Amino acid sequence: NAGVTQTPKFQVLKTGQSMTLQCAQDMNxxxxxxxxxxxxMGLRLIYYSASEGTTDKGEVPNGYNVSRLNKREFSLRxxxxxxxxxxxxxxxxxxxxxxxxTGELFFGEGSRLTVL
Amino acid sequence: xxxxxxxxxxxxxEGDSSVINCTYTxxxxxxxxxxxxxxxxxxxxxxxxFSNMDMKQDQRLTVLLNKxxxxxxxxxxxxxxxxxxxxxxxxxxxxxxxxxxxxxxxTTLTVKP
Numbered sequence: 001n002a003g004v005t006q007t008p009k010f011q012v013l014k015t016g017q018s019m020t021l022q023c024a025q026d027m028n029x030x031x032x033x034x035x036x037x038x039x040x041m042g043l044r045l046i047y048y049s050a051s052e053g054t055t056d057k058g059e060v061p062n063g064y065n066v067s068r069l070n071k072r073e074f075s076l077r078x079x080x081x082x083x084x085x086x087x088x089x090x091x092x093x094x095x096x097x098x099x100x101x102t103g104e105l106f107f108g109e110g111s112r113l114t115v116l
Numbered sequence: 117x118x119x120x121x122x123x124x125x126x127x128x129x130e131g132d133s134s135v136i137n138c139t140y141t142x143x144x145x146x147x148x149x150x151x152x153x154x155x156x157x158x159x160x161x162x163x164x165x166f167s168n169m170d171m172k173q174d175q176r177l178t179v180l181l182n183k184x185x186x187x188x189x190x191x192x193x194x195x196x197x198x199x200x201x202x203x204x205x206x207x208x209x210x211x212x213x214x215x216x217x218x219x220x221x222x223t224t225l226t227v228k229p
Binding site (some may be wrong): 004033035040041042043044045048058090092102103104105107108109110 | 120124147149151156157158159160161164204208216217219220221222
């Protein structure tokens with residue numbers, strides 16, 4: 001079972017460059033999320049997609065854009081990377097069906113991004 | 117807004133019990149979670165508790181919830197070196213997107229042989 005797959009796992013960018021982080025899940029989940037993890041700051045929600053065709057801002061959306069390409073895929077784009085975006089990025093998914101619906105998040109392994 | 121706080125570090129000896137504490141501010145929290153993150157990996161759900169419960173036990177894990185004080189704890193009995201990891205407390209609210217959780221900063225548990 002692949003679960004949630006993120007690519008790339010590592011990336012180094014120069015300030016001002018753009019890139020897209022890809023995420024795909026094979027669990028038929030409705031909802032998908034992008035979090036960033038910084039030392040001593042836990043996980044902070046960047047954007048989420050409650051269902052196919054919808055996206056909403058999370059806690060720290062500035063400097064990012066997202067696309068929910070289909071039910072399986074949710075990408076995160078940095079249009080003009082800044083050193084403050086150096087972080088570990090996690091994609092996650094969850095289902096909104098089932099009883100009880102616990103809201104459990106299933107995470108990918110993370111993408112480590114360094115912006116010089 | 118919602119806030120979740122937990123201490124950053126805990127060190128125990130193998131075989132001892134570990135207790136990781138967490139406080140949260142959102143009185144509308146419906147589910148409270150403990151996630152485990154091993155080095156270089158994503159987070160995995162360890163256990164969860166519904167807000168109308170006081171306690172949940174699952175093998176070596178015991179979760180205690182004091183809703184009045186908004187305090188959550190995770191006890192790991194007979195802690196092993198394989199339990200060394202970062203443990204995140206998280207909460208979510210029923211009625212909105214249940215997966216839109218708020219996380220604490222994580223507690224790094226070190227288990228010494």
